[in-house]
Amino acid sequence: MPKTDDDLPVKSVAVARPAGVGTRQKYDAAQIDKLEGLEAVRKRPGMYIGDPDERGLHHMVFEVLDNSIDEHLARDEEGKPYCTKIDVTIHVDGSVSVRDNGRGIPVDIHPKWKMPAVELVLTNLHAGGKFGQGAYKYSGGLHGVGAKCTNALSDWFKVEVTRDGKVYHMAFERGKTTEKLSVIGEIKNKKNTGTLVTFLPDPTIFTITTEFKFERLATRLRELAFLNPGLEITLVDERDDSPKKETFLYKHGIDEFVRQLGENKQVIHPKPINISRQRDETFVDCVLQYNDSYNDQILCFANSIPNPDGGTHLTGFRTALTKAINQYARSNNLTKEKDPSISGDDVREGLVCVLSIKLPNPRFESQTKVKLVNTEIDGVVNSAVYDGLMTYFDQNPPIARRIFDKVLTAARAREAARKARETIRKGALTGGGLPGKLADCSERDPELTELYIVEGDSAGGSAKQGRDRRYQAILPIRGKLINVEKARIDQFLKNNEIQSMITAIGTGIGKPKEDGGASSKDEASFDISKLRYGRIIIMTDADVDGSHIRTL
Incomplete structure (x- = not known):
């Protein structure tokens, strides 16, 4: 009969305790240390x-x-x-x-x-x-x-x-x-x-x-x-x-920078919008250009230092951009009563922008300088960008109209996406239930469950045969799904395979409810507490169809 832990001989073991726990530690001037030089x-x-x-x-x-x-x-x-x-x-x-x-x-x-x-x-x-x-x-x-x-x-x-x-x-x-x-x-x-x-x-x-x-x-x-x-x-x-x-070596500076960033995209206006302003000893240089994509790319710099986490200059820019486009639309009667309101996400869709400022006393969040925190810069950039955009729009009405049409299309798509999310959510709540192709598990504790997303019904059948029904769920998905990078959210939310995954996972989509970045209550529909599976595993072939699923 094998020995149990109780049968084993007891050995004396020295246990290292944290300082101050169960021991009397002397704490006086001798315990204070000072690192010299670059230590x-x-x-x-x-x-x-x-x-x-x-x-x-x-x-x-x-x-x-x-x-x-x-x-x-x-x-x-x-x-x-x-x-x-x-x-x-x-x-x-x-x-x-x-x-x-x-x-x-x-x-x-x-x-x-x-x-x-x-x-x-x-x-x-x-x-x-x-x-x-x-x-x-x-x-x-x-x-x-x-x-x-x-x-x-x-x-x-x-x-x-x-x-x-x-x-x-x-x-x-x-x-x-x-x-x-x-x-x-x-x-x-x-x-x-x-x-x-x-x-x-x-x-x-x-x-x-x-x-x-x-x-x-x-x-x-x-x-x-x-x-x-x-x-x-x-x-x-x-x-x-x-x-x-x-x-x-570049002669035209950030104008060339923006053109290069957008060189593989179809631009809305061929020449970037250049804004240069000075207030006291602070210089603001902002160059922006719209394209037909659905993502934005905004790069921020302070005294040539990149700020990937943005900061007050980015806050000022975003506020000014939203305000300027809304103001121009109202002044020129471009919006109709049935049109949705324009949000910050809408005006940034398809935007490529480089924002560079020079200021005498920059303050950053850390030594790595990832974020600018000078509070006064928010207002300086806001004023400079708003004035520059309004001047440009007044001088270039056709381009201003094309930009607004792009923004309005984004707003309508966002509204359609909200309705699609709501439809998915209501379907799950009112008996629409889980996807028919989902082979669910019996366990309901997310800490113990797994969802396997597999490629195709045939693979789904094999996976169902080899799974543990108590803990493992199987969801077959066909290979060539919609290209989510080239489609708006309202378009891919109509896709049956996407809807199946959203419903099966259970969290909803959008921005987290606690995230202040959501433009509206409807957008803040991602709730991690409703996650149905603690682990989600993607099993696909190493080919094009499999990569389509993985990119999601």
């Missing part, structure tokens, strides 16, 4: 670059790159940028270098801290030249953290500065100085200045990958070239036998 960055890298994954790895390059961009944004007495060229190179050993022809990081001894300025800005948090308005009026760097994070999280880091006819060199390892500032060369033309930074990511920090992706860097460099007309940026990859090279 905080190495200990908590997520606070500075986000997760140390592929995204965080590339953010290391962007932090150095942002300093070069700030040199381009800075202007001399003649209004010319100090930096006109940036070269980024991925080397064979996996290191990356960023070279610019800006003024070069200062190398003289700081009067207060008694060390070379270049060493100060690369080894001390919150040291930099962007706290006041002397060296930089517009900059993305404002915390005095950026490049020193890259230094701290690098296996090794080297900097060369060209200033005053000399070439200076310093080296670091994991944030600590290994080679003091020294002169390694001289140049005849003292007007030639710049900074070269080369670093190799620390594999003990970036445990997932230390391999830089050419396309990921190219995407960011292309954005920067669009946002800064006249700035030439080159990307070279030396890792292959035949080095790869791309140069980005």
Whole structure:
């Protein structure tokens, strides 16, 4: 007879308890620690670059790159940028270098801290030249953290500065100085200045990958070239036998950017709408263009820093766009009494927009700067975009009418989708019941149940034979479904296969009830608490028909 746990001999086991639980822990001044230099960055890298994954790895390059961009944004007495060229190179050993022809990081001894300025800005948090308005009026760097994070999280880091006819060199390892500032060369033309930074990511920090992706860097460099007309940026990859090279230089800036974003779509108006306004020291540049697609693409930037989570500039833009189109429609009697009201979702359907602002004192949600939080920018952008759109609409009535027709069609489709959702919901509540093809399970606890969505009735039959009827439900779906990317929501909600899935899953569709983004009560019809199955498994062939189902 096998032994039970009660029959086994008892062993003495030492259990590690959390500090302060069941033990008397001494807590006095000796338990207070202070991290020196860049130790905080190495200990908590997520606070500075986000997760140390592929995204965080590339953010290391962007932090150095942002300093070069700030040199381009800075202007001399003649209004010319100090930096006109940036070269980024991925080397064979996996290191990356960023070279610019800006003024070069200062190398003289700081009067207060008694060390070379270049060493100060690369080894001390919150040291930099962007706290006041002397060296930089517009900059993305404002915390005095950026490049020193890259230094701290690098296996090794080297900097060369060209200033005053000399070439200076310093080296670091994991944030600590290994080679003091020294002169390694001289140049005849003292007007030639710049900074070269080369670093190799620390594999003990970036445990997932230390391999830089050419396309990921190219995407960011292309954005920067669009946002800064006249700035030439080159990307070279030396890792292959035949080095790869791309140069980005755009004369017309974000107008070209918007055209490129929409180049594979049928546009409503061939020339993008350009809006440029200035209020005090804040500049607003907004370029937008409508196409016949059903999705929107709005990219936001502050001082050339991308803000993927938007912020106050995006809020101001959205408000102005909705207000301007509604106002123009009312002023020109374009709406009828039976037409649905125009919502923010309607005016953004098929919109491609790049919104770029320059402001003296940007405030971001985090060091990664994903969201702008300057409250005053909402009103500045709102006013600029509203005035610009109303002026454009008044001067271009035919285009304004085409845009409004597109918006009104979107509003009617949204209303039709609401009615379709309501029909599906009422059908489930009033006895329409579950889909006839669904082989349901007997268990009702979602924590225990599974729904298998399979391709075709024949596969459905095989799945039914092999399932556990208590916990596993089977829903056969035919392969070539409606293309949801190219169809409006009201069109695909009429599809029988889509209706079957919505009814079987049970949550409804739309925006979550607690999500304030829903335009109306009817749109807020997604309720996760009504989920009928804890797991949903898609079983399809690895062919075109199967991919149609997976894309849903």
